[in-house]
Amino acid sequence: MQRTIDRRQLLATAALGGVVGATGLGSLAPEAAFAAEAVTVEPGLPDPNFAEGRITAVSGSMLFVTGSDAVLHAIRITDGTSIWKLHPTTFDRVATGDGLYARGVRLPDGTLAADSVWVNIVNLHAHIASVGRNMLNLDHKGQRIVAHVVPNRSAAVYNGTPAVSDLSLLRVGRHVQVLGAWHPGTNEIDIATVYAAA
Known part of the structure; x- marks a missing residue:
């Protein structure tokens, strides 16, 4: 109190x-x-x-x-x-x-x-539809979300381990939780943290 x-x-x-x-x-x-x-x-x-x-x-x-x-x-x-x-x-x-x-x-x-x-914070549960250079295409409840990797900002947490800047273990078809910042009026976000299984 x-x-x-x-x-x-x-x-x-x-x-x-x-x-x-x-x-x-x-x-x-x-x-x-x-x-x-x-x-x-x-x-x-x-x-x-x-x-x-x-x-x-x-x-x-x-x-x-x-x-x-x-x-x-x-x-x-x-x-x-x-x-x-x-x-x-x-x-x-x-x-x-x-x-x-x-x-x-x-x-x-x-x-x-x-x-x-x-x-503009977002908290999405999605599947990775494709992986591109500095971006992920996500399927979130049937909607496509373009998630941008922001250099020196975006991080990944694999299996509950400490966050790292290496997003190379993210794979198509995997379920992820993404915290990030939405670009208002678009289907795009900037990634703060991706939570995934390695």
């Missing part, structure tokens, strides 16, 4: 112009976007400290987001907000039309003071 109180105080301070070190409040790893934090929520109700959707407007330090359930979210970016867009980045790289997941603390005015924001 103490962690929640401290986090609320830190985010409230940051939302009001205080300084909090980036990534000081939580993990920015892409896997963290899909991890469920322990929050006491009545069954059937959404997590008040989480938001997802498409950015419809950016104004000052605020992101206005329409969720996949049509709920509108006002998300405040603070001095302590960590932002991921294939790699840790800055607020000026976030744009209208981007998709996002955000975790933070709900403030009294209803805005979400974000401690972590993941922009």
